Structure formats: structure tokens, C-alpha cells
Amino acid sequence: MSKKSSKPLGDQFVAPFRFDGSGEFHLRSHKTNEKGGLDKDKAEKFLEASRKRLSDFQEKLYAQDRWSVLIILQGMDASGKDSAIKNIFAGVNPQGCDVTSFKQPTSHELAHDFMWRTMVALPARGRIGIFNRSYYEECLVTRVHRELLAKERLPSKSVTKDIWRERFEDICAFERYLTRNGTVILKFFLNLSKEEQRNRFLDRLDDPAKVWKFSMADVAERAMWRRYMAAYQDMIRHTSAGSPWHVVPADHKWFARLVIGSAIINALDALNLRFPRADRTSLQEFKKVREALEQEGKVGGKKTVKKVGPKGPASK
Numbered sequence: 001m002s003k004k005s006s007k008p009l010g011d012q013f014v015a016p017f018r019f020d021g022s023g024e025f026h027l028r029s030h031k032t033n034e035k036g037g038l039d040k041d042k043a044e045k046f047l048e049a050s051r052k053r054l055s056d057f058q059e060k061l062y063a064q065d066r067w068s069v070l071i072i073l074q075g076m077d078a079s080g081k082d083s084a085i086k087n088i089f090a091g092v093n094p095q096g097c098d099v100t101s102f103k104q105p106t107s108h109e110l111a112h113d114f115m116w117r118t119m120v121a122l123p124a125r126g127r128i129g130i131f132n133r134s135y136y137e138e139c140l141v142t143r144v145h146r147e148l149l150a151k152e153r154l155p156s157k158s159v160t161k162d163i164w165r166e167r168f169e170d171i172c173a174f175e176r177y178l179t180r181n182g183t184v185i186l187k188f189f190l191n192l193s194k195e196e197q198r199n200r201f202l203d204r205l206d207d208p209a210k211v212w213k214f215s216m217a218d219v220a221e222r223a224m225w226r227r228y229m230a231a232y233q234d235m236i237r238h239t240s241a242g243s244p245w246h247v248v249p250a251d252h253k254w255f256a257r258l259v260i261g262s263a264i265i266n267a268l269d270a271l272n273l274r275f276p277r278a279d280r281t282s283l284q285e286f287k288k289v290r291e292a293l294e295q296e297g298k299v300g301g302k303k304t305v306k307k308v309g310p311k312g313p314a315s316k
Helices: 003-013 040-064 081-088 135-139 163-180 194-206 216-222 225-238 253-269 280-301
Strands: 068-075 097-101 128-132 183-191 245-249
Touching: 003 253, 040 081, 040 253, 068 081, 068 135, 068 253, 081 128, 081 253, 135 163, 135 225, 163 183, 163 225, 183 253, 194 216, 245 253
Parallel strands: 068 128, 068 183, 097 128, 183 245
Antiparallel strands: none
């Protein structure tokens, strides 16, 4: 697929769901069941082509060793984060990717600032880092469950009514810093409906291969749906200006994967990635190495026969 043909695909399946901080943002205005005029079979064809391009881009990203890519996936339980990672990156060399899932903070992590545990997992140059949840959890779960904030043991003067606005500011400053240092940040909120979450929970309970994923804590979080949606809305409103959020319709997993995969392809395509070219000195050295290897092959190809007496070689 050429670059010329890939851009309309990105415009169609990415741009409608990208919010860059300009204008107003209301989460309820974004449909969760959007399909982009496609069916599952057509979407899979696009996805297969995207996987091949992603594999090619990842090799060049690694070889060029100039950029790093940070992919952030946020969403409610059962929104499809795990399966999106597995599906979109199916053909990518695992040596060039790192997936980190951030769950409930440990006591060691709580002894540091709220972004510390994610900082140590950032991708190095030439690599793709995928965050399954991220530092944004500290503006979501901690905001909904205010009692968790006490476990961070912050100085009392730091815990004010402005703490969430201040955290948004800190995150935006951090993302600007990463961007200036060559990290491409792609952020996705998997926008799942409450009804579809219910269906997926029921599927998990009925499927022996999925029931292990279910937790009673998921039900407790579901009861706070409105509070979570308000927290997500405020988060997206305040952290999109520098690094846009993609509000991905997630009721249909296959379409969510198409949107995410297309956004990643478009971002990598814009980097103009190339395999590094050897300089003149290196080319001259390579020429000498080639000549030496070819000569070695000629010498090694000649068979030498050692004459041995009828009773074998004489012993010393």
C-alpha cells in the first residue's frame, strides 16, 4: 500500500475520533457503536494491510534509532485493551515492543511521585512502548476513589481542590518534554457503552476460557460508571492540547482495532522512517570485507587430499 493511498484511510478512520483540545468536548456526543460504514470482513482486510505496514515501520524505527513511540490505552474494564494489543501487534517483532500493564500500585510505587512507575517503563529510542493503563489512572481511579489519595502520603498542603487540575498540568508538561525529546505519544480512550460492558461481563461468566478475567471488583467499579465518565471527560478536556486523545468507539472490537491501528500507521508514516545509509568510509570497508569473504570461499572450496600410506599415517 502506498503512502498516497494510506492517507485517506487515516483521515476516514482516525480524524473523526481525534480531539486536539480545540473547541468543546462532551463525551456523550461520541457514539460508542460507530462502525465507519464498514462490516467486520472489510475491516479485517484493512487491518491485515495495517499489520504488514506496522511490521515494516517497526523495523525501520528500530534501525533508525531516533524516535520512540508511546501508545497509551485507557478504558473501562472489558473495553478491549488487551485484545487490541494482541490483534494489532500480531505481526510485529516482539523484540522491538514493550507492553506494560499498570494495576493497583504497590507499596514501593506509592512511596514515589504519582508518575514514577510509568517513567521507568518509558520506551527507549527505536522501540514501541504500549501502556495498558498509565499515569492517567491517577486522575481517574484516584479521583473516583478519593480514599486512595491518602495512601500516596502527600503533604497536606499538596492535597487541595486544585489537585486534579495541577496533575493535568504536570502530565501536559511531561508529555511536552517527551515529545521534544523524540517520543511520539498516541493516546486512546476506548469508549465503551455500559450495556456492551454488561454483555461482555456475561460472556466472561459463561466462557471457561474467560471467566478467570472476571472480578467482583469489576462490578463495584461498574456501579460508579457516571463518576468515571465525568472523570474521563474532564481528563480528555484538559490533556489533549499537546498530545491529542483518540476517543475510540469500542462497542465493536474490530472497529476499535481499525481506528487504533490506522492512527499508529499514520503517525509512523509521518516520521519518514528510513533504514540508515552507510557512509563512504563504511562502504569502502564493506568492499574489503566482501573481497576477503569471497576469497575465503574460493580457498575453502578447493579440496586438498593428503596421501596416507596403506597402514595409515605413521605414529610419532
